[in-house]
Every structure is written in structure tokens, then in C-alpha cells.
Amino acid sequence: MFRVGILDDYQQISLQMANWESLGSGVEVHAFFDNLIDIPRLAERLQDFDAVVLMRERTPFPRALFQCLPNLRLVVTTGRRNASIDINAATERGIVVTGTDIVSDPTAELTWGLIIALLRQLPYEEQAMRNGKWQSTIGRTLRDRTLGVLGLGKLGSQVAKVGNAFGMEVLAWSQNLTRERAVECGAVYASKDFLLENSDIVSIHLVLSDRTRSFIGGDEFARMKSTACLVNTSRGPIVNEAALLHALQSRCIAGAALDVYDTEPLPADHPLRRLNNVVLSPHLGYVTEENYRLVYGQAVENIRAFLDGNPIRMMNKVS
Numbered sequence: 001m002f003r004v005g006i007l008d009d010y011q012q013i014s015l016q017m018a019n020w021e022s023l024g025s026g027v028e029v030h031a032f033f034d035n036l037i038d039i040p041r042l043a044e045r046l047q048d049f050d051a052v053v054l055m056r057e058r059t060p061f062p063r064a065l066f067q068c069l070p071n072l073r074l075v076v077t078t079g080r081r082n083a084s085i086d087i088n089a090a091t092e093r094g095i096v097v098t099g100t101d102i103v104s105d106p107t108a109e110l111t112w113g114l115i116i117a118l119l120r121q122l123p124y125e126e127q128a129m130r131n132g133k134w135q136s137t138i139g140r141t142l143r144d145r146t147l148g149v150l151g152l153g154k155l156g157s158q159v160a161k162v163g164n165a166f167g168m169e170v171l172a173w174s175q176n177l178t179r180e181r182a183v184e185c186g187a188v189y190a191s192k193d194f195l196l197e198n199s200d201i202v203s204i205h206l207v208l209s210d211r212t213r214s215f216i217g218g219d220e221f222a223r224m225k226s227t228a229c230l231v232n233t234s235r236g237p238i239v240n241e242a243a244l245l246h247a248l249q250s251r252c253i254a255g256a257a258l259d260v261y262d263t264e265p266l267p268a269d270h271p272l273r274r275l276n277n278v279v280l281s282p283h284l285g286y287v288t289e290e291n292y293r294l295v296y297g298q299a300v301e302n303i304r305a306f307l308d309g310n311p312i313r314m315m316n317k318v319s
Contacts, residue, residue: 004303005049006031008058017289018296023304035059035265043068050074051306053299056286057082057235058264063089076302078102078295079286080315083208083235087316096306097315100298107259107285108158111203111233114257115142118229118279119201143167148199149187150215151234152177156205157185171195174206196223201231208235216240221247229255233285236261248275259285 004023006014009031020029030049036042037059046052051074054061061075066089073095077085080099090097117123120139128136147163149156152172163170164186172187173195182189196202202224206212216230217240224230230253232239241262247253255277261270264283272278298313305312 002027002051002307003049004029004051004053005046006053006055008035008055009033010035010058013292014053014055014296017292018300020300023300023307027303027307039065039068047071051076051303053296053303054078054082054085055295056283057084060084061090062086066090066093066095074098074303074306074311076100076299077315078299080313081207082315091316091318094318096311096318098302098306098311098313099315100295100302100313102286102295103291104155104286105158106288106291107233108155108162110259110281110285111159111231112162114233114259114279114281115201115203115229115231118231118255118257123279124276145169145200146171146198148172148190148195148202149205150174150192150195150202151205151207152182152185152187153205153207156203159203159205160185160187171199175211193223196220197225199228200225201229203231204234204238206234206238208238213237214240214243216243218243218246221252224253226252227254229253229257231257233259236264245271245275248277251277255279259283 004027006029010033012033014031035058036045043065046069048071050071052072054075054077056078061084063086066086075085075090075095075097078100079102085097087097121137125137143166145168147168147170149160149170149172152160152174160170160172170187171190172182172185173190173192177189179189206215215238221243244256248256257279259281260283266272272280302313
């Protein structure tokens with residue numbers, strides 16, 4: 001029996017999003033709904049599994065975990081990039097790592113949902129309405145304000161174009177961005193410092209790496225306007241969490257809209273949950289029915305191809 005474990009199925013929906021039965025009677029699939037990251041306990045849970053399916057970076061797979069799983073032969077991660085997997089460790093142990101496609105449009109859409117929710121204080125007003133109140137706050141408009149986009153790749157360029165539609169001036173910075181590419185996306189190329197100093201909204205769309213970890217910290221917040229807002233739908237560690245908390249608590253910036261965090265799920269007692277100048281969502285950027293059907297459907301394809309001896313969408317090379 002080839003055993004497949006699906007991890008972090010928070011909504012208990014994975015088994016409905018793809019035809020797992022098509023793998024045949026020789027494959028047993030089990031979905032886990034909790035988030036378990038303690039290595040000894042996770043290793044005990046996965047001891048008898050031949051394959052695991054990971055949803056993005058919800059569960060880290062470091063070298064120490066691979067070393068505890070002698071039966072593991074295949075890892076499938078949703079998306080084509082997962083910084084929480086030690087690819088080298090997997091390769092050394094002969095474990096195949098494969099990925100899936102994933103659509104970025106939902107994250108761009110959510111970015112604008114968070115921006116509008118923050119500027120119009122929708123979470124507060126929605127709760128106030130339920131408590132019998134009416135018009136408690138005064139919002140801010142988007143037209144004629146400046147949007148700063150850090151990272152003008154596929155996702156950042158989508159966000160920039162929507163900013164144009166709202167009548168905003170769009171500034172953009174990326175490490176290898178050219179002025180010509182910025183113009184193609186409806187943006188003006190700017191230095192990082194100029195973007196931070198002149199933007200009313202700074203939206204992060206960078207890939208997490210050693211270079212971008214804590215890319216936004218105390219110095220960057222000090223450069224921003226006191227009326228500016230930060231939006232992060234990329235990865236939590238790109239922003240230094242301690243510096244972010246200080247900037248929000250001291251009103252160095254006006255507010256933040258966040259979909260990603262250093263620790264996920266965000267601990268129930270985390271100080272971000274107690275601030276009134278933030279809008280928080282639980283890493284919903286990619287969480288849509290369309291994406292789930294795509295990634296779990298391709299996960300089934302990856303497992304079937306592996307069992308047939310012809311792995312597809314490989315992220316490593318195993319001899």
C-alpha cells in the first residue's frame with residue numbers, strides 16, 4: 001500500500017477538490033486538518049507515509065524531519081517554490097520533490113480588498129453596524145494618492161495596473177527593474193528610498209530570500225509618511241516584525257493590512273491582534289476554490305506520474 005498524507009488541510013476540503021480515488025486501490029490517502037510543526041511529533045505521525053502533499057509553507061520540512069522519515073519517497077508542494085523545504089536534504093535521501101501550478105490573480109485581488117478595507121475601516125464599521133451604530137469613522141480615497149509597489153513581477157504588476165484604474169500615481173522598485181518595464185506596467189521607476197518617502201500605500205510583492213528577509217525594518221518605517229500604510233500579501237518575514245509592531249504602536253505609520261506573518265497560524269495572543277490600526281486576514285491570498293482545484297488536481301497527477309516511474313513537475317534531480 002502506497003500511503004499519501006495531505007498536511008494542513010485547514011478547511012477539511014482537500015479530498016473534495018480532486019479525484020484521489022483515481023490513484024487506485026493501491027493508494028491510501030489521509031488528510032490532516034491541524035498544523036503540526038513539532039519535528040518529533042510530526043515524524044511520528046508521518047512514519048508510515050510514502051508521500052506527503054504540502055500546502056505552500058504551512059509545514060516546514062527541514063533536514064531534521066527528512067532524516068526521521070525513512071519511508072518517505074515523494075513530496076508534493078503546491079506552487080513551484082517552497083522555501084520551507086530543504087531541497088538538498090530531500091535530494092541527498094533520494095526523495096523526489098515536485099510542485100504544481102498556482103494562479104497569482106487571487107492574491108492581487110485580495111491585496112486591493114485589504115487596501116480598501118484599511119482605508120475605509122470596513123472591519124470596524126461592519127462590527128459597529130452589528131452593534132447598532134452608524135457611521136463611526138471617516139475614510140480615505142485612493143484617487144490622486146501614490147501607490148508604491150515593491151516587486152514588480154507578475155503579481156506586483158497586476159496590483160500596479162489596478163492602481164492606475166483607481167487614478168493613483170504608481171511608483172515601483174525591484175532589484176532588476178528597468179524604467180522601460182515599469183512604464184509597461186503603468187508605473188514610474190523609483191529608488192527604494194524615494195518610493196518609501198513618497199508613497200501613501202506601500203505594497204510588498206517580493207519573493208522571500210536571504211536578501212529580502214527583514215527587507216522592511218526600522219529605517220524603512222522611519223522614511224515613510226506618518227499617514228502611510230503598509231500592505232503585505234507576500235511573506236511575513238520580509239518585514240521585520242518587531243519593527244512593524246513599533247511603527248504601528250507609535251503611529252510612525254498610520255496602519256497596515258496583512259495577510260502573512262512570521263508564524264502561521266498567527267498565535268491567538270499575538271500583539272498584532274490587539275491593534276486597532278491593522279486589518280488582518282489569515283493568509284487568504286491563494287485560498288480560492290479555483291486554486292485548490294488546480295493544485296490538488298495536479299498533486300494527484302504528480303503522484304500518479306511518480307507511481308508510473310515518470311515523475312513530472314520536478315523541483316529536484318534524483319539519481
